[in-house]
Amino acid sequence: MKTTHDLCSFVCGLFVLQTVSSAPEVSPLPVECYNPPGDSCHWYHECLEVVYPCQESVDDYGVRYAEKYCTLFTKNSPFFSNKGKEWINATRKCLQAALVPLFRQHMTLTCKEIKTIAFESHAECYVRPSPTVSFCDIVQDWLTIFWTTKQAFVDSTLSSLKLLNEVMRRCTQRLIG
Numbered sequence: 001m002k003t004t005h006d007l008c009s010f011v012c013g014l015f016v017l018q019t020v021s022s023a024p025e026v027s028p029l030p031v032e033c034y035n036p037p038g039d040s041c042h043w044y045h046e047c048l049e050v051v052y053p054c055q056e057s058v059d060d061y062g063v064r065y066a067e068k069y070c071t072l073f074t075k076n077s078p079f080f081s082n083k084g085k086e087w088i089n090a091t092r093k094c095l096q097a098a099l100v101p102l103f104r105q106h107m108t109l110t111c112k113e114i115k116t117i118a119f120e121s122h123a124e125c126y127v128r129p130s131p132t133v134s135f136c137d138i139v140q141d142w143l144t145i146f147w148t149t150k151q152a153f154v155d156s157t158l159s160s161l162k163l164l165n166e167v168m169r170r171c172t173q174r175l176i177g
């Protein structure tokens with residue numbers, strides 16, 4: 001009886017050790033996740049959500065918020081000027097690229113922290129998503145942008161207004177600076 005018990009603690013111990021040491025293995029993300037080409041809105045589902053499954057959280061940012069806006073802008077892009085289309089493409093890429101560093105933190109962040117970090121990157125990505133285009137310069141598309149975001153105004157009205165305020169502040173600074 002005793003030997004059986006000892007044998008079990010030995011074998012079971014090995015088994016537990018084996019399970020524990022092989023548990024944290026996460027399948028590697030596709031390489032595009034680390035260098036988003038910015039040509040699609042699936043990045044949120046296929047990359048961010050894989051590492052940080054926040055979709056069911058109240059603090060979901062990627063799927064409920066970012067992907068929704070991304071899809072709306074992409075859908076409405078025929079109504080934008082050429083410069084506006086360029087701005088949509090650059091902003092899409094900028095917003096996704098801003099979140100890539102989160103993948104290096106090995107799931108140590110909460111959904112709420114991700115949301116905060118993401119929102120902090122917004123103003124800069126809208127104002128200057130790439131060296132050649134800026135929100136401040138596409139005045140002819142502002143109404144379309146407003147109308148596009150309005151379609152998604154379900155939850156974060158206040159943060160959207162704060163964002164708009166911050167974006168306009170930066171545009172004014174560019175104008176006078």
Ligand SMILES: *[C@@H]1O[C@H](CO)[C@@H](O)[C@H](O)[C@H]1NC(C)=O
Nearest residue numbers: 038039082083085086087089
């Ligand atoms: C924006 O991206 C789409 C899809 O990748 C591409 O077809 C289009 O030419 C781009 N438009 C501009 C103005 O960069």
